[in-house]
Amino acid sequence: MIRTPEAPIIELERVVTRELPNGLRVRLLADRNAPTVSYYTFFQVGSRNERLGTTGISHLFEHMMFNGAARYGPKEFDRVLESRGGSSNAYTSNDVTAYYEDFSGDALETVIDLESDRMRSLALTPETLEQERQVVKEERRLRTENSIFGLMEEQLEALVFLAHPYRWPVIGWMEDIDRITREDCVEFFGTYYAPGNAVIYAVGDFQPEEALASIEGAYAGIPAGPAPRPVAQGEPPQRGERRAVVRYPSQAAAVLVGWRGPAARSADSAALDILQTVLAVGEASRLRRRLVESEELAVSVHVSWGWRIDPGVFLAFAELAPGVKVGSAERVLWEEIAKVAGKGISPGELRRAQRLLRSAVLHELATHNGVAHSLGQAEALLGDWREAGRALEQYAAVGIKDVRRVAASWLDPAKRCVVTLEPESAK
Amino acid sequence: MSASTGSIQLPPLHEERLDNGATVVVAQRPGVPLVAVRLVISAGAALDPTRGHGLANLVAQVARRGTAQRTGRQIDDRIESLGSELGAGSDEDATYFGLSAPAEFLSELLDVVVDVATGPVFPAREWDRLRRREVAGLAHVLDEPGAVADRAMIDAVYRGHPYGHPTDGRARHIESLRRSDAVTFHRRWFAPAATTLVVVGAVDPPAALALARRKLGRWRTRGEEPPAIPPAGAVPRRVLVVDKGDITQTQVRIASLAIPRATPEYFQALVTNAVFGGGFTSRLMEEIRVNRGLSYGVRSRFAMSRATGIFFVSSFTKVDTTAELVRVVLDEAERFSADGPREEELERAKNYLSGLFPLSLETHEQVAERLADVKLYGIDLADVTDYRERVRGVTAQQCLEVARRHFPLARGVIVAVGPVKQVAPALEPFGPITVLPARKVI
Numbered sequence: 001m002i003r004t005p006e007a008p009i010i011e012l013e014r015v016v017t018r019e020l021p022n023g024l025r026v027r028l029l030a031d032r033n034a035p036t037v038s039y040y041t042f043f044q045v046g047s048r049n050e051r052l053g054t055t056g057i058s059h060l061f062e063h064m065m066f067n068g069a070a071r072y073g074p075k076e077f078d079r080v081l082e083s084r085g086g087s088s089n090a091y092t093s094n095d096v097t098a099y100y101e102d103f104s105g106d107a108l109e110t111v112i113d114l115e116s117d118r119m120r121s122l123a124l125t126p127e128t129l130e131q132e133r134q135v136v137k138e139e140r141r142l143r144t145e146n147s148i149f150g151l152m153e154e155q156l157e158a159l160v161f162l163a164h165p166y167r168w169p170v171i172g173w174m175e176d177i178d179r180i181t182r183e184d185c186v187e188f189f190g191t192y193y194a195p196g197n198a199v200i201y202a203v204g205d206f207q208p209e210e211a212l213a214s215i216e217g218a219y220a221g222i223p224a225g226p227a228p229r230p231v232a233q234g235e236p237p238q239r240g241e242r243r244a245v246v247r248y249p250s251q252a253a254a255v256l257v258g259w260r261g262p263a264a265r266s267a268d269s270a271a272l273d274i275l276q277t278v279l280a281v282g283e284a285s286r287l288r289r290r291l292v293e294s295e296e297l298a299v300s301v302h303v304s305w306g307w308r309i310d311p312g313v314f315l316a317f318a319e320l321a322p323g324v325k326v327g328s329a330e331r332v333l334w335e336e337i338a339k340v341a342g343k344g345i346s347p348g349e350l351r352r353a354q355r356l357l358r359s360a361v362l363h364e365l366a367t368h369n370g371v372a373h374s375l376g377q378a379e380a381l382l383g384d385w386r387e388a389g390r391a392l393e394q395y396a397a398v399g400i401k402d403v404r405r406v407a408a409s410w411l412d413p414a415k416r417c418v419v420t421l422e423p424e425s426a427k
Numbered sequence: 428m429s430a431s432t433g434s435i436q437l438p439p440l441h442e443e444r445l446d447n448g449a450t451v452v453v454a455q456r457p458g459v460p461l462v463a464v465r466l467v468i469s470a471g472a473a474l475d476p477t478r479g480h481g482l483a484n485l486v487a488q489v490a491r492r493g494t495a496q497r498t499g500r501q502i503d504d505r506i507e508s509l510g511s512e513l514g515a516g517s518d519e520d521a522t523y524f525g526l527s528a529p530a531e532f533l534s535e536l537l538d539v540v541v542d543v544a545t546g547p548v549f550p551a552r553e554w555d556r557l558r559r560r561e562v563a564g565l566a567h568v569l570d571e572p573g574a575v576a577d578r579a580m581i582d583a584v585y586r587g588h589p590y591g592h593p594t595d596g597r598a599r600h601i602e603s604l605r606r607s608d609a610v611t612f613h614r615r616w617f618a619p620a621a622t623t624l625v626v627v628g629a630v631d632p633p634a635a636l637a638l639a640r641r642k643l644g645r646w647r648t649r650g651e652e653p654p655a656i657p658p659a660g661a662v663p664r665r666v667l668v669v670d671k672g673d674i675t676q677t678q679v680r681i682a683s684l685a686i687p688r689a690t691p692e693y694f695q696a697l698v699t700n701a702v703f704g705g706g707f708t709s710r711l712m713e714e715i716r717v718n719r720g721l722s723y724g725v726r727s728r729f730a731m732s733r734a735t736g737i738f739f740v741s742s743f744t745k746v747d748t749t750a751e752l753v754r755v756v757l758d759e760a761e762r763f764s765a766d767g768p769r770e771e772e773l774e775r776a777k778n779y780l781s782g783l784f785p786l787s788l789e790t791h792e793q794v795a796e797r798l799a800d801v802k803l804y805g806i807d808l809a810d811v812t813d814y815r816e817r818v819r820g821v822t823a824q825q826c827l828e829v830a831r832r833h834f835p836l837a838r839g840v841i842v843a844v845g846p847v848k849q850v851a852p853a854l855e856p857f858g859p860i861t862v863l864p865a866r867k868v869i
Contacts, residue, residue, distance in 0.1 A: 009459075033458055034789050075717065078707040083775040085782015087706065104782045134720030141676040142723055142743060148570055249673040251566040282512050283503040296556065299563045321563040348508065355510030359528060362459045366790045 009365055010374070010389040016208040018216070022224040023196025026215055027375055027385055028208045031368065037204030038368040039101045039111050041119075042376040044199075045192035046095040047170045048231050048310060054180050056136070056172015059092040061188055063132040065099065066090075070121035074128065077114055084110050094166055095309045096380045097192075102369055105205035109214055115200075116218035119193060124185050133177060140171050148248060149317065152256045152419045155244040159417035160258045160313050163235050194225020199379055203372040233310065235260065242417045247424045252299075252322040254421040255329055258315040261410050264307035264381040270394040271402040272305040272314060272410065277353035278345050278403065279303045279336070280316070284352065286336055291318060297329045307381050314410060326420045337411050344404035357395045435784065435812050440798070441632040443639075447646055448620035451639040452798050453632045456791055462530040462628035463791035464537065466544050467799045469623075470616030471520045472596075473589035473656050473734075479604050481596015483517040485557060486609050487524070491515050492553035494546040497539070499553055506539055513539070519590045520733045521803055522617075527792050530629040537626075537642045544622070545646045547613060554606045562598045565869040573743070575669055576678035576844045578868050583667050583840040584682040584737055588659040598869050618650025619643075623802040628791040656734035659684050661838050664858040670847035671865045677749040677850055681756055682739035683839035688731035688804040692829060694817040696729045696738075699826040701776035702768040703727055703759070703834075704740055708775065710763065714755050715742060721752050729833075733804060738833045746845055750853035753841060757857070760834045767827030781815040 016028040046058050066088075068074035081088055086103025101111045144150035154169050161167040171177075191197070202211060238260070262268050280287045280303035291298040298318040306312045320329050364370040371388075378387035441453040472483045491513055492499035506513045511528035524540050568574045578593045585591030624643055626635050661684055686692050704711040704727025715725045725742035740760075744752045768776070788794055788811075801808055810817070835841075843850050847862050854860060 034785055036785050036789070075708070075713070079775060082706050082708055082779040085778045087779070087783055102783070102786055104785065107782070131717070131720045135716055135723050138676065138721070138744060139723040141745060146572055146674045146676050250570045252563070282507040284500070284507045292560070293556070296559060296563075299560060299567060319567055321559075322566045352504075352508045352510075355529075356507060356512070359461065359510040362461055362529075363527070363790070366459045366461070367786075368789070369786075 009361065009392060010371060012386050012389045015375070015385070016212060018212060020195065020216060020220055022220065022222055023194070024219050024222070025199040026212065027199065027201050028211055029203045029371065029375070030206060030208050031203060031371070032205050034368065035105055035205050036368055037103055037105050037108055037202060037206055038372040039108070039115070040201040040372045040376050041099045041115055042199045042201070042380055043097045043192055044197050044380060045097055045228070046093050047168060047172075048094050048165045049192065049228065050165055050168070052168070053176060054184050055168045055176040056170070057180050057184060057188055058097055059171050060132060060136050060177060060180055061185060062090050062092045062097050063136060064124060064128060064185060065118055065122065067125070067128040067132070068123045069118040070123070071117045072114055074123070077118070080110060080114060086111065092170055094170055098373070098376060100369065100372070108202070108206050108211060112214050112218045116222070119195065119198065119219065120222045122189055122193070124182055124189065126182055129182050129185065133180070136171070136177055137174065140174060140177065144169065144171060148250055148254060148421060151246050151248065152254065152421060155246060155419045156256050156258045156315065156417060157313070159242045159244055159419065160260050161235060164233070164310060165231065166308070166310065166312070191226055191228050195219060195222050196224050197228060199376065201372040201375045203375070204368040231310065235311070238415045240414055244419045245422055246419060247422045249425060250421060250423045253320045253324065253326045253423055254318060255320070255326050255333070256315065256317045256419045257333065258313045258417045259411050259415055260311055261305065261314045263309065263311050265383060268406045268410070269305070269307060271398045271406040273357060274350065274353045274395065274398050275340065275403050275407055276303045276305045276314070277356050278340070278349050281353070281356055286340070287316070287333070290336060291329065291332055295332065296321060297324050297332060309381055330418070334413065337407065341404065341408035341411060344400050347400065350398070350400055350403065354395050354398070358392055361391050433815060435788065435814055437794070437812060441636055443636055445619065445640060445644045447644055449622045449624065449643050449646065450802060451636060451643065452623065452625045452802070453630065453635045453639070454627045454794060454798065455630055455632050456628055456794065458629070458791070460530050460629045461527055461791055462533050462536070462626060462630050463525070463527040463795040464533075464540055465523065465525040465625045465795040465799050466540050467623045467625070467803055468522045468544065468617050469520065469621045469803055470522055470653060471517045472592065472594040473519045474612070474616055474653060475592065475596070476608070478600055479608055480592040480600040481561065481594075482604055482608055482612055483522060484594050484596060485561065485601065485604065486612050487515040487517050487522045488557050488561070489549050489554050489609060490547035490613070491543050492557065493548050493550040494542045495548055496542055496546070499550070502539055502543065505535065509535060511536065513543070515543070517594050519594060525792070525795070533626070533630055533635060534638055537638055541642045541646070544617065549606055549609045551606055554609065558601050558604065561595065561601050565595065565598050569865055569869055572671060572674050572676070572678045572844050575671065575865055575868050576680050576842055579667055579669050579844065579863065580680040580682050580739060580840065580842045583665070583842055584662055584684060585659055586662060589656050590659065590732060590734065614648070615651045616653060618648050619646050621650060621653075623799055625795045625799045627795040627798070659735040662840055664838055664840075666841045666843070666854045666858045666860045668847050668851045668854065668860060668862050669842065669844040669865050669868060670862060671844055672846045674845060675746060676743050677746050677843050677845035678743045679749065679752055680739055680741050680842040681753065681835050681839060682737050682842070683833060683835035685729055685736050685738040685833040686731060687734055687736055689733070689806050693810070695821050695825040695829045696833070697780060698773070698776050698818060698821040699829040700727055700729055701780055702772045702826065703763055703830070705776070706779055710759050711740065711756065714759055715752065719755070721748055721755070738835070746849050749843055749845060749850050750856070753843075753854065753857060760830070760836060764827070764830040764834055764836060767823045767830070770823065773823050773826065777818050777821065780818050784814050
């Protein structure tokens with residue numbers, strides 16, 4: 001049956017939920033449109049839970065999770081999954097570590113078995129730690145040290161946050177990756193991978209009652225763990241622009257700007273998404289028209305409002321045309337932001353942004369993986385999986401005045417942080 | 428029904444050849460209330476003039492910057508105010524225009540997509556501006572070691588062949604192209620007989636077909652029959668080092684010429700690749716990442732086209748271990764070509780491919796792209812519907828033969844992007860070395 005545009009985007013009342021005595025939460029949604037299942041496990045741990053000296057442990061640990069447990073030994077996790085017609089992956093962010101498997105419906109029992117095995121009895125051997133350490137260092141070389149955006153982003157976060165752990169990169173500092181010990185990993189596992197710190201989301205072609213019984217059977221015996229330490233909050237007020245320069249043998253200059261915004265659960269989040277879309281999504285967006293099309297100062301411009309548990313970053317990135325000075329691009333950027341903050345946006349721009357965001361939400365929810373991930377993101381960042389089904393209402397409720405207000409209050413020139421890339425000649 | 432057997436269910440297809448020769452395919456699907464529209468013209472970068480690499484891509488980019496009815500800005504405003512973004516681009520075989528939007532706007536979307544593909548006027552200012560932007564964009568490509576490696580690989584493996592240049596072209600070619608080149612390219616190669624329009628999603632098929640007839644059926648131009656693309660000739664073993672002194676990690680590509688998309692070897696190649704360098708448990712992943720920690724990622728792929736495609740391995744490692752990485756890849760290729768896959772590996776690869784295939788047909792866009800490819804490459808729809816059965820039928824002996832025929836054993840190019848002073852001496856044992864400064868790659 002074709003869902004009409006008025007139908008709910010996720011049928012929230014059909015989500016089956018349970019909390020096991022050990023604290024593990026389970027959310028299941030049956031959907032038979034495709035013969036597949038997506039199974040997510042969200043652990044409420046990311047770089048915000050780390051400390052200096054062992055930064056990057058959340059991400060390094062994510063790699064360790066694929067190296068064998070009591071029943072499925074080293075290398076078996078993916079072999080068993082692939083031989084049942086599935087694939088898996090994982091990611092670590094500032095806030096969460098998420099694991100997922102996509103597979104055809106009849107492999108659900110196997111996936112529950114694999115996931116519960118590693119939550120119960122992960123093997124943390126010195127050999128696999130050494131090997132994953134090398135792999136992670138290659139990942140850091142790939143994404144940060146030999147990537148212009150990676151180099152600049154690392155500087156920006158360290159400017160925006162003086163005190164909060166968002167200050168360091170998710171992948172961690174190279175020396176910390178070298179420093180993490182097996183004992184650190186054992187302690188980390190005992191706290192952050194305990195069932196009370198995890199939520200399972202399964203979406204797709206299965207019977208919820210049967211799946212729930214299997215999950216209870218597989219996970220119920222895993223002991224509850226200690227409560228994780230709360231993340232220290234607080235950030236000194238910013239009393240003026242902060243700047244950093246990255247010198248690198250690049251072909252052209254670039255500029256990356258960030259402002260500290262609100263927490264994801266703030267009522268301003270939806271308006272900041274609209275603002276981001278007005279500024280830089282699509283050819284008709286303000287910054288693309290001016291920086292790329294009219295004045296040809298940049299070859300690309302991106303703006304993103306990143307939803308995080310604690311106050312996050314609203315950032316803008318422009319790759320400049322060769323020969324263009326950073327100053328001229330910055331001037332246009334500041335003018336355009338001042339314009340939105342001073343005069344607001346037009347009704348047509350608001351409608352365009354709302355429709356683009358609606359399409360983006362519908363696209364994400366077009367796959368089982370997308371629905372499961374949205375439920376998990378909403379619960380981790382906003383405290384309630386039901387928020388995944390409310391995104392469209394929130395965008396629809398944003399008015400012109402809201403966009404102007406969030407631009408004026410969050411994108412204050414005195415509170416911006418600016419990283420510029422200065423090309424230097426190659427050695 | 429088991430995970431890895433059973434035919435793949437496609438929605439009923441409504442296909443029509445219009446009076447002018449264009450092909451239209453419509454499929455109604457349940458799911459989100461969106462529609463995906465994909466218009467494909469079988470003219471791509473292989474038709475770029477010898478000194479005009481990048482022309483097909485520019486034609487696609489500038490086509491959306493103005494038609495007899497709409498300026499570029501009006502096109503952007505219209506499409507984006509409906510909640511969509513228009514994609515335009517080329518690969519070696521074709522030019523694509525595509526978008527996805529709420530299904531209630533299908534008529535407006537088709538108006539714009541058909542207008543852009545059939546009636547562009549290539550405004551002179553936009554033509555000049557986009558040429559400047561493409562050249563500036565290529566400068567940024569130089570700062571991405573992986574992109575530099577991909578470009579160098581295409582050049583090296585296809586030497587002189589119509590596929591032998593990146594689709595976004597070369598800076599000095601783009602600078603020398605004239606607006607009249609774009610007008611001529613469009614007039615010669617963009618024609619109804621070369622066009623397929625695919626519409627997939629929450630639509631009523633008879634109504635969608637009627638719309639397509641009305642909007643696309645008016646297009647009357649004959650165009651020319653494009654020349655057939657010759658098969659590419661095998662390359663002897665050589666090593667190309669692209670010098671980038673400022674990086675701490677070498678990007679490596681190892682490539683050989685392989686097979687076109689429409690080939691009886693297709694499913695054999697898929698399974699062979701899945702065992703060798705496809706998934707997370709492939710031989711390459713096992714040896715390079717799991718056993719040696721040499722890289723974060725390694726994969727291999729058969730990239731297929733209408734004419735000869737390529738087989739390539741792609742990875743990266745810190746500069747010191749460049750030669751070790753190349754050695755392991757070549758040894759694994761040799762080992763596979765000697766023994767073929769083990770029974771357990773073969774079984775796992777088949778289940779993996781069969782189980783995951785439905786995931787590649789989950790969204791309207793994915794289905795539209797697959798249906799357009801069926802037309803573009805002239806393949807049998809049963810390659811989609813009987814995918815699992817065909818994967819199942821592949822034998823270990825066939826994998827062995829595929830590897831012997833197409834893996835870069837004695838032949839094939841090795842491309843490494845990194846600091847030449849360290850990388851070139853390390854790679855000397857693998858074949859005659861050519862050194863190229865990175866700027867030559869754009």
